[in-house]
Amino acid sequence: MMDLRAIVVKILPLGGDCWLARINCPQISSAFLPGQFVMVKAWPGNDPLLRRPLGILKAEADDIFLYFQVIGRGTALLAALQPGREILLLGPLGRPFPRPTAGTTLLIAGGRGIVPLLAAARAWAESLPLVFLYGARRSIDLHLAAELEALPLSGLQFYSEDGGRGRAGLVSCGLEEVLAAQTPQTTFSCGPEAMLNALAGILSGQPGRHYFSLEALMGCGFGACYGCAAPVPGGYYARVCVDGPVFALEELQWPI
Amino acid sequence: MADLSVDLGFQVLRSPLMTASGTFGQAEEFRPVLDLDLLGAIVFKGIYLEARPGNPPPRLHETAAGLLNSVGLAGPGADAMAARIRKLAELTTTPLVVNVCGGDDPEFVSVAEVFEALPEAAMLELNISCPNVHLGGRCAAQDARHTGRLVKLVRRRVSKPLLVKLSPNVPDIAPIARAAESAGADALTVANTFLGLAVDLEKRRPVFRRFYAGLSGPAIKPLALRLVYQAVQSVKIPVIGCGGISSGRDLLEFIMVGAAAVQIGTVNLVEPGAAARILNEAAVLMDRLGIDNLNGLRGTLQN
Numbered sequence A: 001m002m003d004l005r006a007i008v009v010k011i012l013p014l015g016g017d018c019w020l021a022r023i024n025c026p027q028i029s030s031a032f033l034p035g036q037f038v039m040v041k042a043w044p045g046n047d048p049l050l051r052r053p054l055g056i057l058k059a060e061a062d063d064i065f066l067y068f069q070v071i072g073r074g075t076a077l078l079a080a081l082q083p084g085r086e087i088l089l090l091g092p093l094g095r096p097f098p099r100p101t102a103g104t105t106l107l108i109a110g111g112r113g114i115v116p117l118l119a120a121a122r123a124w125a126e127s128l129p130l131v132f133l134y135g136a137r138r139s140i141d142l143h144l145a146a147e148l149e150a151l152p153l154s155g156l157q158f159y160s161e162d163g164g165r166g167r168a169g170l171v172s173c174g175l176e177e178v179l180a181a182q183t184p185q186t187t188f189s190c191g192p193e194a195m196l197n198a199l200a201g202i203l204s205g206q207p208g209r210h211y212f213s214l215e216a217l218m219g220c221g222f223g224a225c226y227g228c229a230a231p232v233p234g235g236y237y238a239r240v241c242v243d244g245p246v247f248a249l250e251e252l253q254w255p256i
Numbered sequence B: 001m002a003d004l005s006v007d008l009g010f011q012v013l014r015s016p017l018m019t020a021s022g023t024f025g026q027a028e029e030f031r032p033v034l035d036l037d038l039l040g041a042i043v044f045k046g047i048y049l050e051a052r053p054g055n056p057p058p059r060l061h062e063t064a065a066g067l068l069n070s071v072g073l074a075g076p077g078a079d080a081m082a083a084r085i086r087k088l089a090e091l092t093t094t095p096l097v098v099n100v101c102g103g104d105d106p107e108f109v110s111v112a113e114v115f116e117a118l119p120e121a122a123m124l125e126l127n128i129s130c131p132n133v134h135l136g137g138r139c140a141a142q143d144a145r146h147t148g149r150l151v152k153l154v155r156r157r158v159s160k161p162l163l164v165k166l167s168p169n170v171p172d173i174a175p176i177a178r179a180a181e182s183a184g185a186d187a188l189t190v191a192n193t194f195l196g197l198a199v200d201l202e203k204r205r206p207v208f209r210r211f212y213a214g215l216s217g218p219a220i221k222p223l224a225l226r227l228v229y230q231a232v233q234s235v236k237i238p239v240i241g242c243g244g245i246s247s248g249r250d251l252l253e254f255i256m257v258g259a260a261a262v263q264i265g266t267v268n269l270v271e272p273g274a275a276a277r278i279l280n281e282a283a284v285l286m287d288r289l290g291i292d293n294l295n296g297l298r299g300t301l302q303n
Helices: A073-079 A111-124 A145-149 A171-181 A193-203 B078-089 B105-116 B144-157 B174-182 B218-234 B248-256 B266-270 B274-289
Strands: A002-015 A018-024 A037-041 A052-055 A058-060 A063-069 A086-093 A105-110 A130-136 A155-160 A186-190 A209-213 A229-232 A236-239 A246-248 B017-019 B060-063 B066-069 B096-100 B121-127 B162-165 B187-190 B194-197 B212-216 B239-242 B261-264
Touching (some): A058 A111, A063 A073, A105 A171, A111 A130, A111 A145, A111 A209, A130 A171, A145 A155, A193 A209, B066 B218, B078 B096, B096 B105, B105 B121, B121 B144, B218 B239, B266 B274
Parallel strands (some): A130 A155, A186 A209, B017 B261, B162 B187
Antiparallel strands (some): A002 A018, A002 A086, A058 A063
């Protein structure tokens, strides 16, 4: 974990309240692992008080890329920043995805849940057979489809509820289709809670290792405040920031 | 360079900055960005005899320059905490403080006894003021008689320095502060979080399952400063200020109204290296004010 000053290279609107930020930060671009995140402070003073947790989408040279949706004031302030402005980054944070060893790996992304999975696909696509399912509510919200098409994936399928691109429907239906044809050794999923709950229901009877990356409101991002709680078996809670954000299926109490 | 050490009478602190309970994890998390030896003391998260899961999410809600929390004293229990403290004592020379909790008075005593017997625990802080455990935010520190009774019970079994953390959710802190003092407290921590309420307008419900939550952060600093001033006026034992401190200037304001030392909490979450910055800022300010130690500033507020 480092607390660093970083420079905004550019921030582009992608539509649907989603933005792509390119941030110059060599220390993090060279150190992060797929599944990790940063805590971002993109404004002076103490209002908003808390930094915002954002997953790292990818790194290119000395820059990292953040794909984020404007939800409240913090993300709106980030989206409004001009190139050259300084922001604060705390990171890289969190337990990354474990690198799969053999067999087919299935990656399932819903909406902004694409972030850690694109990072994983970029890291592993050259050396491992990867099948990627990418879904969004509207087809025009599949903002990172071209990034995936540029990778040497063994399989790639898009899903949207309007069916404007790829299949109509949810990625959870796509998972059932994949499972009917093959048995992936490892799966990695990230997306809205309802999606993860549905996927966990399907995957709980399946062989293989299944991992989920969770999103949470966070106070600190590094384990100090116990504010981001995910239910674990036995009635206790794990900290999403340091015990996760990546959890194995059996580490969580479902539904989350 | 200004001298920032503090003599509490029963313990000398290298610096006036202690960490506030529940805001500093297991302290190890901070080591990549903060030299723990810069701190005056490290206060651990409140601990009960047995492990507790804490409250279900949501546990946090951001407010204007503030943070509402309803974490609810999640913890591993006294024995596991003792092991953590032993481990941390190998990594820092900073005095370690155990924040002692209890579901009832006997449990406070039992937890205190565990850490009285632990050599690595330099001091105990009695947490009679957590608003996130009992429904409605009730706590012993809202009643002078209960405060006196509980502090006396623990004092009888504890020879280590005993800090008592008071609640800000009282009409007048003076009688509570005096009750803790006459029952044998060595120092007071003023104060815990303020009871707040967050509303989810669309759902027409409170944000938190336990309804109320505890407010911390810069938003409460003037409220805490007032409480510290009032507590200092009513007791002779040291008062440790706590509430929204996030700069060297904030620290010196608390010292000026009479605080012996301070605790920093929420600022640790948003800036894990904050303690070092605050100490530097305070040293620069003291040089500018022509003060070479904190005794030259403490309680000098002019009326």
